[in-house]
Amino acid sequence: MRRKLVAGNWKMHGSLAANQALLREVIPAVAALDCEVAVCVPFPYLAQARAMLEATPIAWGAQTVSEHGQGAYTGEVSAAMLLDFACRYVIVGHSERRSLYGESDAVVAAKFVAAVKAGLTPILCVGETLAEREAGVTEAVVARQLQAVIGAAGAAALGRAVVAYEPVWAIGTGRTATPQQAQEVHAFIRSLVAGHDTAVARSLRILYGGSVKPQNAAELFAMADIDGGLIGGASLVAADFAAICGAA
Numbered sequence: 276m277r278r279k280l281v282a283g284n285w286k287m288h289g290s291l292a293a294n295q296a297l298l299r300e301v302i303p304a305v306a307a308l309d310c311e312v313a314v315c316v317p318f319p320y321l322a323q324a325r326a327m328l329e330a331t332p333i334a335w336g337a338q339t340v341s342e343h344g345q346g347a348y349t350g351e352v353s354a355a356m357l358l359d360f361a362c363r364y365v366i367v368g369h370s371e372r373r374s375l376y377g378e379s380d381a382v383v384a385a386k387f388v389a390a391v392k393a394g395l396t397p398i399l400c401v402g403e404t405l406a407e408r409e410a411g412v413t414e415a416v417v418a419r420q421l422q423a424v425i426g427a428a429g430a431a432a433l434g435r436a437v438v439a440y441e442p443v444w445a446i447g448t449g450r451t452a453t454p455q456q457a458q459e460v461h462a463f464i465r466s467l468v469a470g471h472d473t474a475v476a477r478s479l480r481i482l483y484g485g486s487v488k489p490q491n492a493a494e495l496f497a498m499a500d501i502d503g504g505l506i507g508g509a510s511l512v513a514a515d516f517a518a519i520c521g522a523a
């Protein structure tokens with residue numbers, strides 16, 4: 276039985292005061308739930324997240340990581356630095372990183388490798404654009420994104436990771452994949468991984484992300500291959516995030 280995971284992606288939102296207010300509400304609201312909860316916060320707030328969450332069951336992490344260990348990479352943050360703040364998770368290959376910052380499949384794969392090597396759990400995001408879905412190449416796109424990581428890290432490394440299926444057309448748009456649409460891609464992802472390693476495929480947690488709200492979370496999380504969610508906008512509203520966690 277795969278334990279559900281609900282991870283918040285705060286994106287570039289927050290302030291010390293706003294984060295404190297948000298977490299003060301979220302912590303008690305999710306304390307008794309039987310699912311894993313995590314928040315992926317902007318780098319400057321990792322120390323705050325750690326201080327507020329280390330005595331709670333909520334995990335914390337970052338939203339990207341450098342593929343490099345150290346050196347002349349101005350502005351970058353290494354996996355070892357994230358471990359200094361006791362991060363468990365790091366999002367890798369979010370569609371905003373791919374589209375706005377030009378992260379190729381190869382770069383995403385290198386980041387994944389850096390995260391796993393350091394002992395972080397990457398949340399690897401994959402997903403197609405609207406044009407790709409309409410062109411009928413959703414599975415080909417997701418397969419290409421996954422194979423890049425499997426090629427670089429090996430399928431066994433997915434056993435120390437989480438995959439998030441995030442159709443680009445559903446992120447921050449208010450347009451959610453139907454549970455059936457999401458389930459189809461999740462099942463495809465699991466079967467692709469099973470082609471490499473059946474044990475890893477069986478235990479792999481595959482999250483759905485893209486306009487998950489309290490109103491649609493339960494029906495998404497009820498699908499056989501949906502093991503939780505990666506939550507953007509709704510993770511910034513304590514009551515909504517707690518309700519989504521409750522649905523898991």
Ligand code: PEP
Pocket residue numbers: 284286369441445446447448449484485486487505506507508509
């Ligand atoms: C995300 O940022 O990964 C995301 C899924 O955003 P939203 O929930 O706002 O669509």
